[in-house]
Amino acid sequence: MLKAGGLGLDRRQLLSGIIGSLLFYRAFPSDAAAHATTLVEVAPGVFVHRGEHAPGYTPANRGDISNCGFVVGGECVAVIDTGGTAAFGKELHQAIRGVTPLPVRYVVNTHMHPDHVLGNAAFRGDGTHFVGHHKLAAALTARAERYIAANKTAAGDEAFAGTEIVLPDMAVETTTSLDLGGRRLELVARRTAHTDNDLTVRDEATGTLFVGDLIFSGHVPALDGSIRGWISLLEELSATPAERIVPGHGPASMPWPAAATPMLQYLQAIATDVRDAIAKGRSMSETMRTAAEGERANWELFDEFHPRNVSAAFAELEWE
Numbered sequence: 001m002l003k004a005g006g007l008g009l010d011r012r013q014l015l016s017g018i019i020g021s022l023l024f025y026r027a028f029p030s031d032a033a034a035h036a037t038t039l040v041e042v043a044p045g046v047f048v049h050r051g052e053h054a055p056g057y058t059p060a061n062r063g064d065i066s067n068c069g070f071v072v073g074g075e076c077v078a079v080i081d082t083g084g085t086a087a088f089g090k091e092l093h094q095a096i097r098g099v100t101p102l103p104v105r106y107v108v109n110t111h112m113h114p115d116h117v118l119g120n121a122a123f124r125g126d127g128t129h130f131v132g133h134h135k136l137a138a139a140l141t142a143r144a145e146r147y148i149a150a151n152k153t154a155a156g157d158e159a160f161a162g163t164e165i166v167l168p169d170m171a172v173e174t175t176t177s178l179d180l181g182g183r184r185l186e187l188v189a190r191r192t193a194h195t196d197n198d199l200t201v202r203d204e205a206t207g208t209l210f211v212g213d214l215i216f217s218g219h220v221p222a223l224d225g226s227i228r229g230w231i232s233l234l235e236e237l238s239a240t241p242a243e244r245i246v247p248g249h250g251p252a253s254m255p256w257p258a259a260a261t262p263m264l265q266y267l268q269a270i271a272t273d274v275r276d277a278i279a280k281g282r283s284m285s286e287t288m289r290t291a292a293e294g295e296r297a298n299w300e301l302f303d304e305f306h307p308r309n310v311s312a313a314f315a316e317l318e319w320e
Contacts, residue, residue, distance in 0.1 A: 039095055040252040042244060043206035045072040045183070047099060048252040049083075049092065051115070053219045055304040057084060057154035063163075064088050066115040066248055069210065070096055071203050073180020076105035080201050080210045080246075082119030085155060086162035089119025104128050106178055108187065109168065110212025110248065111195045112139040113224070114147045120166035131178070132168035133189045133197035140165055172199060190214070193230040194223070200237075207243030208253070215259050217250025220299035221266060223309040227316060231267050234260050266295050274313045275320075284314045 039047045048069035057063050063084020070079045077096060082089045096104065109117045109132045117140065120130060140147075144165045152160040170176075178185040183205050190198040194213045201210040213222070214233065223230070238257040245256045273291035288307045296302050 042253040059156040062159040073183035075181025078106040081116040084115040086121040089122030130168045131170040133199045134171040135197040137167045192225045193233040195225045209242040210246045213248035215247035219249040223312045227313045
């Protein structure tokens, strides 16, 4: 049994908590295409669409491979992440219209990865503000050409039509609040963890915390920042109360802090094995084949993402 941040939670307890959290769910039908807009109301006024688990874009999934959602206030709506293409973003926008006529005043991106931000173009206009970590604009600008070219090839011209990089016009340096009309969201810019531009969003009315890709469930995590930073941040966040979290990949919502336990176990297994390999003089390529292999059965897409996680951890930890 792993203890993390003072917790003693095994997998049976985690499963029980997830099942219990399902009691809060309400399926919400939409007039838009069923592929893109199946919504779950995880708390009053908080809606989530669950993306599929896939190694990348295809013409069939159109970049619908991560979770996104929105919060409805008394005067306006805030969207948290928009999926991976403008086509998906348009269907998400239609789904919101099936819930409320209130304007979408804010689109908040939890980090830079294309499956979370490339649907932004569907929300341009009507006075919508795009909000992100203060490092998000630089990160997206540096990767824009690669993100567009690679994912257009994978998704195909039809699914990718109209997709473009939309940079934030509101940057969060530390913390800020968004007023939706009698409902406030607290945004916190986090230190380097999954990426160097992770942002969390907390709905104060329901205690729902959108954590983006700081939490994966089922889908093996993808390290694009700092393994030490990610472990440290998850341990810190585990002590932060929340009624539920919305992960970047996995169920529409999960109990907190139980959702952090498998993540910490995975990341700590990599860190431990990589440090041991470095101490024994093993090469990165050898370590990529062996580190944290005991975690394989716990995660989907292990072969697609795990070796890259080990190589990133090796490059960071060899300089400790």
